[in-house]
Structure formats: structure tokens, C-alpha cells
Amino acid sequence: MTSTPASTPTLRTERLLLERYTPEDEEGFVALFQDTRVSRWMGDGTASEADDRALFGRIFTKVYAEQRFDVWAVRRDGRLVGHAEIKPTDEVAGHEIIYALAPEAWGSGLGLELARAIVAHGFDTLELSEVHATVAAPNTASLALLEKMGFEHVRDITEDDGSTTRVLTCVQESLDEIRDDTARK
Template sequence: MTPVLRTERLLLDPYTPGDEEGFVALFQDVRVSRWMGDGPVTEAEDRALFGRVFTKVYAENLFDVWAVRRDGRLVGHAEIKRTEAVGGHEIVYALAPEAWGSGLGTELAEAIVAYGFDSLGLAEVHATVAEPNTASLVLLERIGFTHVRDVREDDGSTTRVLARRRRTAV
């Protein structure tokens, strides 16, 4: 079961059915969805995705997915899951544009990485980022991710694969 995580300013907790409108609004914002998966999809597809969070992901305990809240308001989405594309666990995160530029992305990414290392016992965590998404690339590099390889997508775009290894005590 997806646990509750807390940072200085954020609460990461499992979605509730009442979060559907906020989830759909987040994923329908092209400034956010352009960097998620294969990019923007229809509202119906985002609603179906939200439904699958409950009927598949939570019901079958497939991986951890969180609603990201600040001051009780849904401001983002986060997950960590095993992905064959990277041969390990990948973090996924998104914040609403009104939450950008205040360090919340760093706080969120660090919380998911720490959960992967400390709770899941992972030795390495990955992220995949579209090459033009410089804000996310800079954020991840700043918190210790390094470039592993590039993937050339079918549409000719490039996805960067990054990884961060657990720091071992000396």
C-alpha cells in the first residue's frame, strides 16, 4: 500500500476518488502533460487513467502513486515504479505550473528518491526526461542524478535516461 510521505512543505498521500477533478486538471494542462508519457491526451483518457490508479495500481499493489498536496490543495503527482525501459525503478513527478520555481520540484524529487532508497531498499533510481525539458534535467542533476544514455524515440525526439546511486556510508 502506498505510504504517506511528508516533506517540509508537501504531503504525498494516496489519491482519493475526490481528487479526480484536480488530477484531470493537472494532466490536461499542456504545460505539464507535454512532459508526461507520450504527451497530452484527451480528458476521457486522463479520467480513465485516474480510474486505473484505483482499479489496477492500488487494487493490485503494482507500485506507489501519490497525490502531491500543499496546504491541503492538490498541486502535483508522483510515483516510483519498476520500468523495463531503464531496467530498474523510475521516479515520475509533475507539479502544477503555479507551484513551479519555488523549490517544490526539488523537495518532491528528493522525497521520492529517499523513499526508493530507504523504504524500497533500492541501490539506484532512474528518471527519464525529454531532452527539451531543461528545468527537470537541471533539477535532477542538481540532486545527484547523472546522465546514463539517450534514447531516440520513434518521432525523432530524444529522451535522456539519468540515474542516481545510493550513497554508501564511509
């Protein structure tokens, strides 16, 4: 229903704080996006440092200023540990989630916690009926995480370089079932 947020809200999970970036986050943002272990799964892969700095600037001059979509700095214990977005995209004709965590945050369940928060925001605040994700086929960790959340594989995209990107979709009912299962445990 609503596709343009009034302003990016602050979200909290058990261990994470998702909030708007501040100009002081630039070095941490660039470090995250320059880490090839992270950026290899983002967009077209690792960009130049100058491009990542320009991207960070556009978060303020375009995304926040024009209220295009929600973009968050992901913090744990006050430290920037990741990046998250939910935005409309023509690739899936709907809203797509994007998330990344620094390698030191991997393997502790934070990815699932983060993805659940973004998807819940999409359903509860943006009033979406479905949320999508696009994931490089070799990114088995993200594919498993999304499957655990109730995302289902709907199609593949063959990229210009011959690689495969998987398109996954989660409908509101799937997340409700996941929430119910979690509450019972």
C-alpha cells in the same frame, strides 16, 4: 530488493504531503494532466480528457488494488498541486521516478523537495540501490533539478518521433552526499 509496496505510504516534506489519491481528487488530477504546460513532459504528451479519467480510474482498480507501485497525490496546504510515482519499468531495467507539479507551484523549490522525497523513499523504503528518471531532452528544468540531486546522464533514447529522451540514474551514495551537503548548509 522490494519491488512491490505493501501499500502506498504517506510521505511528508517541509511543505508537501504525498498521499494516496482519493476519488474526490479526480477533477484536480484531470486538470493537472490536461494542462499542456505539464502534460507536454509526461509520457506521450497531452491525452484526451477521457483517457486521463480512465488513467485516474486505473490508479484505484489496478495500481492500488494490485499494489503494483507507489502513486501519490501531492498536496500543499491541502490543495492538490502535483502527482508522483516510483515504479519498475523495463525502459531502464529498474525503478523510475515520475513527478509533475502544477505551474503555480513552479519556481519555488517544490520540485526538488518532491523529487528528493520520492528518491529517498526508493532508497530507504524500497531498498533500491539506484533510481532512474527519463526526461525529454528539451525539459531543461527537470534535467537541472535531477543533476542537482546527483543524477547522472547514462544514455539517450531516440523516440519514434525523432525526439530524444535522456535516461538519468542516481545511486544511493549520490543521495547520501546531497543529504550531507544540505545538512552542512
